[in-house]
Amino acid sequence: MPPEMPEAQRIELRAKLGLNDDIATQYLGYGEALLRGDFGQSFFSKRPVVELFMERVPNTLLLTVPAFVLSVAIGLCGGLWAALRHNSLFDRSLTTATVVMQAIPNFVVGIATILIFSLSLRLLPSGGMGTWKHFILPVITLALATCANTAHLVRTCMLEVLAQDYMRYARSKGLSPAVVVLKHGLRNAILPVLTIMGLQFGGLVAGAVVTESVFAWPGAGRLVIDAVMKRDFALLQFGILVFSAAIIFANLLVDVAYGLLDPRIRER
């Protein structure tokens, strides 16, 4: 409320927003509204927050899903290759790159790619949505944040598995290297990687908030940032609710994937 607001309007607004009730009543009221499927309205645009969100969520998915796929693909291949060529130049550069990549913030990568590809080389647009070219920089920025971590983890787990006796047995019974590495090796090494990928999804969501802001991407992350800046609590509450639900859902998917990949878990 602005300080210069007349007292009468102030009292009216307080009553309308239910600020005169005590905290417990307000909280229970919010919970009850949630159960009825009423998530409230934005304080500023006066539109239901669900509607505002549903406009933006597809844009965020268009960004995060390709980034996730790209990150997993790079992480798996890179980590696998490094483990198979242990202590090679590639392996060592990957380990160094992991430390460096984990330390560089998302928005620095974003700004750097804009400076290089948009301003110097003039190849790609620096922000906004439109053609397929608009996707390249934000998706790569978002994927880079997590792929180094995945690669490092795949490498560590693979190295452990490669030293096991059953790997030597599989090779000695004359299976092709591809079957040995993928079916016997990767399938055993992938479980801890899956757990981390579930956790990384949270990081990806947080990264999306920053990346959308860098590339002026009209997604749900920027909606949340705007809500924070304007103290639009109804919108912010719903945003946190959606993101938390997405993270819980991702971890549920990971648990289901465990069962699919590991028969020992399925039988329990």
Next chain:
Amino acid sequence: MSIDIRVPEPIVGETEDKLVLAPPRRGRPPAARIISLSILFLMILLALAAPAITPHDISEQSLLSRLQPPVFAGGTDDHPLGTDHLGRDVFSRLLFATRTTLFIAFAGVFIGVVAGTLGGLISGTLGGWADQCLSAVVDAQAAVPTTLVALTAVALAGTHPLVLVLIIGFSDYYRYARIVRGQVVALQGRSFIEAARCSGASPWRIAMRHVLPNTFSPVVVLASLSFAEIVVLESSLSFLGVGVQPPNVSLGSLLGEARNYLISTPWLAIFPCVVIVMITVAAATIGDWLRASLDPRSRT
């Protein structure tokens, strides 16, 4: 940004009490460590000396000399790194931004270490329902990305500098709480703890005098690794405009301002980028090195 830190497992059972420094590993030359240490040292020195060596006040505007290029691109000696859109001296602002960022990072790590270690110690020593409650809080916080928690906290508590330091400090205390608790539980069966108990030491004396010193090395490793992450978190928040507020500057907020002038004056963005990357990569390299030397298990 919630990066998985491979926390060293508690050292129990087969390994000895004393931690032995690892022989130099192949793969990462010691030069990287020396450079990282000198970079961090230099940054800290510059941050401490900032008020003495800055040529201009960070808020001093001069609209006549706006957006001047740095000295190597044809600028004047008066503004070695040029000026921003309000004619403020970029070099001075960069020094003060480094000061703010490093101060918040050190304060944040300190709060995280103290709160997390205490929490883990209490939880591990008391056991029972207190342990379960604390562990539940810790697990819940570990599940939600730090940036989102921080955003919510900023929206609720405002952007006062102290609030920001507290939010950032409490953003990753749960990691310390986890490893310290794990360490406390793992140490319970060890003979020196039993000996202390037999000689009549109270649980708190055991916790403070016998258990706490043994949690030292994993906590140091974690602190050095999370230093870089805290710098990233603070600069992300400031970059988004919900962290450090004007007239104060941090590396993230400098970059946030510079973003609007990328086309005309890219150097405004490049300088803070370079400083952030130098700090975080140096800190991560040192953290990685500490992990390799203090944790005998992670030697690969």
